[in-house]
Amino acid sequence: MFGVHFSFPSGVVQASVTQISALIVQTSHLQDMPHSIFGELTKPGVEIIKFKCSCKAGASECCKHVVAILLFLNRNSVADLEILSSTDITCQWSKLKEPTLTHYKPLPIDTFDCYKKNVVDSNSVGDDADTIRSRFIAAAPTSAIALHSLGRHLPTNQSSVILAENTQLSRLNVSSHPLSVYLQNYPVMNMGDCCKVSFSKLSTDFYEVLYRSQKDKSFWDHCRQYRITGSRCYGLYTFNKTFKTEEQWALKASRYFWPKPFTNKFVKYGLQYENIARDLYSKEFNTNILECGLVIDINNPWLGYSPDGVIIDEYFLPIKIIEIKCPFDGKKLGIKDLLNSLKYIIKHPNGSLSLKKTIVTMHKYKRALFY
Numbered sequence: 001m002f003g004v005h006f007s008f009p010s011g012v013v014q015a016s017v018t019q020i021s022a023l024i025v026q027t028s029h030l031q032d033m034p035h036s037i038f039g040e041l042t043k044p045g046v047e048i049i050k051f052k053c054s055c056k057a058g059a060s061e062c063c064k065h066v067v068a069i070l071l072f073l074n075r076n077s078v079a080d081l082e083i084l085s086s087t088d089i090t091c092q093w094s095k096l097k098e099p100t101l102t103h104y105k106p107l108p109i110d111t112f113d114c115y116k117k118n119v120v121d122s123n124s125v126g127d128d129a130d131t132i133r134s135r136f137i138a139a140a141p142t143s144a145i146a147l148h149s150l151g152r153h154l155p156t157n158q159s160s161v162i163l164a165e166n167t168q169l170s171r172l173n174v175s176s177h178p179l180s181v182y183l184q185n186y187p188v189m190n191m192g193d194c195c196k197v198s199f200s201k202l203s204t205d206f207y208e209v210l211y212r213s214q215k216d217k218s219f220w221d222h223c224r225q226y227r228i229t230g231s232r233c234y235g236l237y238t239f240n241k242t243f244k245t246e247e248q249w250a251l252k253a254s255r256y257f258w259p260k261p262f263t264n265k266f267v268k269y270g271l272q273y274e275n276i277a278r279d280l281y282s283k284e285f286n287t288n289i290l291e292c293g294l295v296i297d298i299n300n301p302w303l304g305y306s307p308d309g310v311i312i313d314e315y316f317l318p319i320k321i322i323e324i325k326c327p328f329d330g331k332k333l334g335i336k337d338l339l340n341s342l343k344y345i346i347k348h349p350n351g352s353l354s355l356k357k358t359i360v361t362m363h364k365y366k367r368a369l370f371y
């Protein structure tokens with residue numbers, strides 16, 4: 001900021017209003033025209049009528065340049081400001097440009113006293129960026145970044161659904177499934193060096209992943225990236241049914257490990273009503289449902305699954321896992337018509353319903369992570 005001027009347009013003095021004009025240098029573009037601020041104050045009692053700035057945020061009348069001018073006026077008497085006409089104001093930049101640019105000459109950051117040269121090298125920190133970020137979020141769970149990073153398992157206000165607090169999740173009684181033990185001894189052939197590094201970094205801390213991934217979506221995404229998960233396992237299975245070249249597998253792996261963000265009206269609808277569906281199920285069947293994050297297989301840490309809920313007994317032993325589907329057509333169809341329209345549900349002659357074989361296979365895999 002190089003000039004704040006007490007001005008009266010065209011030299012006309014208004015008895016009840018003081019008009020303020022100011023120019024503030026653009027620190028990122030010193031050679032360009034400065035931002036122009038114009039405001040009006042009442043007198044003799046000083047109250048703000050309006051203030052506008054030429055910057056992008058200036059129309060809101062609350063940009064940082066307006067705040068800077070108000071702070072300046074608070075620390076300096078308005079009577080001491082220079083009185084200018086509107087013609088004089090247009091000439092101020094040409095007069096003050098040279099001394100201003102000399103005063104605000106750009107300098108390297110290490111020349112400032114606030115800069116500390118003994119900054120810790122980020123590469124020397126043992127934990128990765130996602131781990132550090134997750135710890136900050138855990139330390140301040142109500143901060144903006146923590147709330148923004150909450151994933152699809154958002155906590156509800158319903159008393160019938162148990163919130164996934166760390167103490168509750170640590171009581172979850174989980175044992176290894178025989179299939180998990182068998183799979184542990186299954187050999188993995190031709191694993192490359194880069195894959196070995198990624199595999200070695202997969203966490204085997206069941207409860208830490210379970211809790212942190214429920215609270216922090218970025219950590220949830222990080223944990224899922226290099227794992228075969230419940231929602232993606234069937235796609236890998238069907239892809240391998242026919243012969244694939246190395247180039248096809250490379251493309252498949254690239255899209256699997258680094259998927260593009262995806263959402264649509266169907267996904268948004270499901271997220272909107274998932275908590276409601278979970279609570280209705282809990283009330284209807286009088287069950288306790290535990291919400292959690294990513295469930296990993298400690299014997300095979302490359303496997304994972306994020307259930308929509310886990311039904312537990314009084315000993316915190318998993319009884320069932322819940323997979324919630326909120327069909328978009330449910331907005332306009334009745335329950336009978338909706339069930340008839342769902343392709344993954346089979347309706348039998350006796351009126352009973354069952355899931356298609358492919359869906360059942362996926363859920364068997366998911367249950368194997370719990371029991």
